[in-house]
Amino acid sequence: MRDKFRNLPLRIKLTGISLTVNMLVFLINIVLLLAMNNMSDKIDTVYRANLQLNEISAALNDVQESMTEYLDTKTSDSLENYYLSSQTFTELIDNLGSTITESRQGRMERSIKSMAEAYLEEVGQTIDAKRGRNVEKYRTRYEEATKLYGYLNTYIYSLNNEQFKENTENYREMLSAFRRFEVVGNIIMIIVIFTTTLLILRLTTSLIRPLRSLTAMANQVAKGNFEIPTLPVKSTDEIGIVTKAFNKMVVSIQDYIEKMRLSAENEREMKERELKMETHLKDAQLKYLQAQINPHFLFNTLNAGAQLAMMEGADKTYEYVQVMSEFFRYNVKKGFTTVTVGEELELVDNYIYILNVRFSGEIHYEKEVDTSLTNIEMPSMILQPIVENCVNHGIREMMGEGKIKMSVYSLDDTLCIRIEDNGAGMDEETIDRLKNGRPANDRKMDSNGIGMDNVYARLKLFTGTDDCFSIESDGPGKGSRFTIYLDIKEKSDV
Amino acid sequence: MKKELKRLNMISIWVITGILVGLTGLLIVFFISFNRTLSRKGSEATYDKYYVMISDDSSSSFWQSVYSSALKEAKLQNAYIEMISENFSRDYTQTELMEIAISSNVDGIIVTDGEAEGMTELINKAYSAEIPVITLINDNMQSDRLSFVGIGNYKLGTEYGKLIIEMANTKTFPGDTIEVTVLLDAGSEDSRQNVLAAAIQDTIKSDRNENADAHLPIEITLAAVNASNTFSVEESVRKLFISDKESTPDIIVCLNENDTNSVYQMVVDYNEVGLVNILGYYDSEAILKGIERDVIYATLFVDTDQMGRYCIDALNEYYEFGYTSQYFTADSYVIKKSNIDEYRKGEPDER
Numbered sequence: 001m002r003d004k005f006r007n008l009p010l011r012i013k014l015t016g017i018s019l020t021v022n023m024l025v026f027l028i029n030i031v032l033l034l035a036m037n038n039m040s041d042k043i044d045t046v047y048r049a050n051l052q053l054n055e056i057s058a059a060l061n062d063v064q065e066s067m068t069e070y071l072d073t074k075t076s077d078s079l080e081n082y083y084l085s086s087q088t089f090t091e092l093i094d095n096l097g098s099t100i101t102e103s104r105q106g107r108m109e110r111s112i113k114s115m116a117e118a119y120l121e122e123v124g125q126t127i128d129a130k131r132g133r134n135v136e137k138y139r140t141r142y143e144e145a146t147k148l149y150g151y152l153n154t155y156i157y158s159l160n161n162e163q164f165k166e167n168t169e170n171y172r173e174m175l176s177a178f179r180r181f182e183v184v185g186n187i188i189m190i191i192v193i194f195t196t197t198l199l200i201l202r203l204t205t206s207l208i209r210p211l212r213s214l215t216a217m218a219n220q221v222a223k224g225n226f227e228i229p230t231l232p233v234k235s236t237d238e239i240g241i242v243t244k245a246f247n248k249m250v251v252s253i254q255d256y257i258e259k260m261r262l263s264a265e266n267e268r269e270m271k272e273r274e275l276k277m278e279t280h281l282k283d284a285q286l287k288y289l290q291a292q293i294n295p296h297f298l299f300n301t302l303n304a305g306a307q308l309a310m311m312e313g314a315d316k317t318y319e320y321v322q323v324m325s326e327f328f329r330y331n332v333k334k335g336f337t338t339v340t341v342g343e344e345l346e347l348v349d350n351y352i353y354i355l356n357v358r359f360s361g362e363i364h365y366e367k368e369v370d371t372s373l374t375n376i377e378m379p380s381m382i383l384q385p386i387v388e389n390c391v392n393h394g395i396r397e398m399m400g401e402g403k404i405k406m407s408v409y410s411l412d413d414t415l416c417i418r419i420e421d422n423g424a425g426m427d428e429e430t431i432d433r434l435k436n437g438r439p440a441n442d443r444k445m446d447s448n449g450i451g452m453d454n455v456y457a458r459l460k461l462f463t464g465t466d467d468c469f470s471i472e473s474d475g476p477g478k479g480s481r482f483t484i485y486l487d488i489k490e491k492s493d494v
Numbered sequence: 495m496k497k498e499l500k501r502l503n504m505i506s507i508w509v510i511t512g513i514l515v516g517l518t519g520l521l522i523v524f525f526i527s528f529n530r531t532l533s534r535k536g537s538e539a540t541y542d543k544y545y546v547m548i549s550d551d552s553s554s555s556f557w558q559s560v561y562s563s564a565l566k567e568a569k570l571q572n573a574y575i576e577m578i579s580e581n582f583s584r585d586y587t588q589t590e591l592m593e594i595a596i597s598s599n600v601d602g603i604i605v606t607d608g609e610a611e612g613m614t615e616l617i618n619k620a621y622s623a624e625i626p627v628i629t630l631i632n633d634n635m636q637s638d639r640l641s642f643v644g645i646g647n648y649k650l651g652t653e654y655g656k657l658i659i660e661m662a663n664t665k666t667f668p669g670d671t672i673e674v675t676v677l678l679d680a681g682s683e684d685s686r687q688n689v690l691a692a693a694i695q696d697t698i699k700s701d702r703n704e705n706a707d708a709h710l711p712i713e714i715t716l717a718a719v720n721a722s723n724t725f726s727v728e729e730s731v732r733k734l735f736i737s738d739k740e741s742t743p744d745i746i747v748c749l750n751e752n753d754t755n756s757v758y759q760m761v762v763d764y765n766e767v768g769l770v771n772i773l774g775y776y777d778s779e780a781i782l783k784g785i786e787r788d789v790i791y792a793t794l795f796v797d798t799d800q801m802g803r804y805c806i807d808a809l810n811e812y813y814e815f816g817y818t819s820q821y822f823t824a825d826s827y828v829i830k831k832s833n834i835d836e837y838r839k840g841e842p843d844e845r
C-alpha cells in the first residue's frame with residue numbers, strides 16, 4: 001500500500017493529498033452544516049405546540065358558533081357547519097395526550113381533552129334537544145355547554161400561555177445553544193484548517209525531501225565536490241527518476257575526471273622526460289666543451305720538465321714549470337664540473353704568474369676577496385678564460401702598465417665576482433658579440449681555447465638564468481668590467 | 495539522525511490526522527448531546543390517578559404545606575395531585591373550579607370550601623360522575639362527599655381559650671377588662687369558625703366559674719375580616735388599629751395564616767408591640783419569627799403533613815376497597831417561645 005503510493009507519479013500524489021484534505025474539511029463542514037440545519041429545524045418547531053393549540057381554540061370557537069347559529073336559526077347549513085367543525089375539533093382533540101404526567105402541560109392537555117369530550121357531549125345533547133324541540137332542555141344544555149366552553153377556552157388559553165412561556169424559554173436556550181454550537185463549529189473549522197495546512201505541509205515535505213537532498217547534492221557537485229554518496233532511490237516517481245539520473249551523472253562525471261587526471265599525469269611525465277633529456281644533452285654539451293680543453297698530455301710533459309729542472313737545480317724554472325703543471329692539473333681535474341670560488345681564484349693566480357714570467361712582470365694583478373665566500377661553488381674554468389680575455393684583448397694592445405683587479409663580494413644573497421682591467425675596452429658591438437658567443441675570427445693560438453661564449457653559456461646552464469654575467473665598458477681605451485652573479489650556495493649543500 | 499527525523503515526520507502526520515478525526519468525532523458527540531438537551535422531554539414519569547385540590551388561596555404556605563405533603567403521599571401511590579387553580583391564568587371560584595374538575599374527569603377532588611354556595615350539588619354531581627370528593631377543613635355534611643379531613647375545631651378553640659387564660663394570668667393589661675378580639679372570616683358561613691369561637695368562649699367561661707378572681711375579666715368580641723378580595727384582609731385588620739386607641743384589643747386571636755401575618759405587621763407598624771398580644775395560627779417562618787421577637791405570644795398549628803396524607807389515603811382506600819373512613823382529624827399543636835427551639839429542631843426538613 002505504502003509502496004504503491006510511493007510509486008505513483010508526483011502529480012497524482014499531490015492531487016491525492018489535496019483531495020484527501022479537502023474531503024476531510026468537506027466532511028467536517030457537512031457535519032457542521034447538518035447539525036446547524038437540524039438545530040434550526042428544531043428551533044422552528046418550538047412554537048408548533050402553540051400553533052396546534054391555536055388551531056384547537058379556533059376549532060372550538062367554530063363549534064360554539066355553529067351550535068349557537070343552529071340554535072338561533074336551525075338551518076341545515078349551520079347544522080352541517082356544526083358537524084364539520086365538531087369533526088375537525090374531535091380530530092384535533094385526539095392529538096392531545098391523555099396521560100397524567102409529571103409536567104403540568106401534559107396534565108393540562110389531558111384535562112383539556114377530557115373537558116373537550118365533555119363539551120362535545122354537551123353540545124351534541126344540546127343539538128339533539130334542539131332538534132327534538134325540547135326548548136327547556138336545550139336551553140339548560142346550551143347554558144351548560146357555554147359554561148364549559150368558557151372554561152375550556154380559558155384552559156386552552158392558559159395552556160397556550162404556559163407553553164408559550166416554556167417555549168420562549170426553550171427558544172432562548174436553543175438559540176444560545178445554537179450560538180454556542182456555531183462558535184464551537186467555527187473554532188473547530190479554524191483548527192481543522194490549521195491542522196490540514198500542517199498536514200499538507202508535512203506530506204509535501206516528505207514528498208519533496210528527496211528533491212531537497214538532490215538539490216543539496218547538486219550544489220555539492222556544483223562546488224566541485226564529487227566525493228558524494230549516491231542518493232537512495234525510494235520511488236519510481238519523477239523525483240525517483242531524476243535522482244537515478246543524477247546518480248548516473250555523478251558517477252560518469254567521476255569516471256571522466258579520473259580519465260582526465262590520468263591523461264594529465266601522462267602528459268606531465270612525458271614533459272619531465274623531455275626536460276631530463278634536455279639537461280642530459282646540456283650536460284653532454286658541457287662535458288664536450290670541457291673535453292675540448294683537456295690538457296692531459298701537457299700536464300704530463302710539464303711534470304717531467306719540472307722534475308728535470310729540479311735535477312738541474314734551476315729553482316725558478318722548477319717553480320715556473322710547477323705552476324704551469326698546477327695550472328694544467330686544474331684542467332685535468334675538470335671531471336668535477338663544479339668547483340669552489342677559491343679553487344678558481346687559485347687557478348687565476350697561477351695563470352697570472354705564468355703570464356708574468358712570460359711577459360716579464362707586465363701585468364699588475366690585484367685581489368680583493370671576501371674569504372668567507374671562497375667556499376661557494378661555481379662552474380670550473382670560468383674566471384681564467386675571462387682573465388685571459390682581459391690580458392689578450394685588453395692589456396696586450398695597450399701601451400703602459402696593465403692592471404687587472406679581481407674582487408669577490410656578496411650583494412644580499414648574490415655572490416659577485418668582478419674582474420676589471422684598464423685595457424683597450426670594448427664597444428657595444430664587441431660586448432654583444434662576446435656575450436652571444438659568435439666565434440671570434442681572430443682566435444689566438446696561445447689561448448687555452450675557451451671562449452667567452454662558452455663561459456657565458458655554461459654560467460647560464462649553471463644558474464638557469466640569463467642575468468648571471470655582465471660585461472661593461474666605458475668605451476674604447478677605458479678598460480672593461482666583467483661581473484659574474486651567482487646565488488650563494490655552500491658547497492656542503494650540493 | 496535522518497531516520498529519526500523521518501520517523502518524527504511520520505508520527506506528526508499520524509498525530510495531525512488523529513486530531514482531525516478526533517475533532518470530527520468531538521463535533522458529532524457534541525452535536526448528539528446538544529440534540530439530546532433540545533429534546534429532553536423524552537421519558538417522563540406518568541401516573542395512574544389524577545387528583546385535584548381546590549383551595550381558596552393556593553399560594554398561602556398553609557395550603558402549600560398541605561399540598562406538598564399530599565403530593566408526596568400521592569406519588570408514593572402512583573398518583574398525581576394538583577392545585578387546579580394554578581393551571582389558570584384567571585381566578586376562578588371554588589365552585590367553578592369544581593365544575594372544571596368534574597368536566598375534566600379527574601380521579602378525585604379535594605375541596606377546602608365545602609360550605610360554598612352550590613357546592614353540595616357539585617359534590618353530588620361529581621359523585622354521580624364517579625369522582626370521589628374529599629372535603630378539607632370545611633365539611634359539607636349534606637353532600638355525597640367521600641370523607642372529611644379536618645381539625646378538631648372545638649379542641650382548637652379550647653387551646654386558644656387556654657392560651658388566653660394563661661396570658662391573663664401571667665401578663666398585666668391596662669384597663670379593667672382584658673379585651674379579646676377573635677377575627678372571623680366575614681365571607682364564609684363557616685361553621686368551623688363559629689365552633690372555634692364558641693369553644694374559646696366556653697373555655698373562658700368555665701375558667702371564670704372555677705377561679706373568678708385570679709385575673710381580670712375577659713371580654714370577647716368577634717370581628718369580621720373581609721377576605722373576599724385580595725387586599726381586603728389587610729384593610730379590615732387595619733381598622734382595628736386606627737379606629738380608636740382605647741378600643742384596640744389587648745389580645746387578638748387569628749384563625750388563619752393570612753390574618754396572623756396581617757395583624758403581626760399591623761402591631762409592628764402601629765407600634766403596639768407589648769400592648770397587643772397575638773395568638774396566631776399556623777407555623778410559617780414569619781410567624782415563628784414573630785414568636786421569637788415576642789410580638790406573637792403563641793401560635794396554633796395543625797399538622798398539615800398529616801392532613802395532606804389523610805386526603806390521599808382516603809382516596810386511595812376508596813379506590814382500593816370501595817369505601818373509606820368518613821372523618822379524619824389532624825392533630826394540632828401550640829408553639830410558644832418556650833418550645834419554639836424544640837419545634838425548630840424537631841422538624842427542620844418539613845418546610
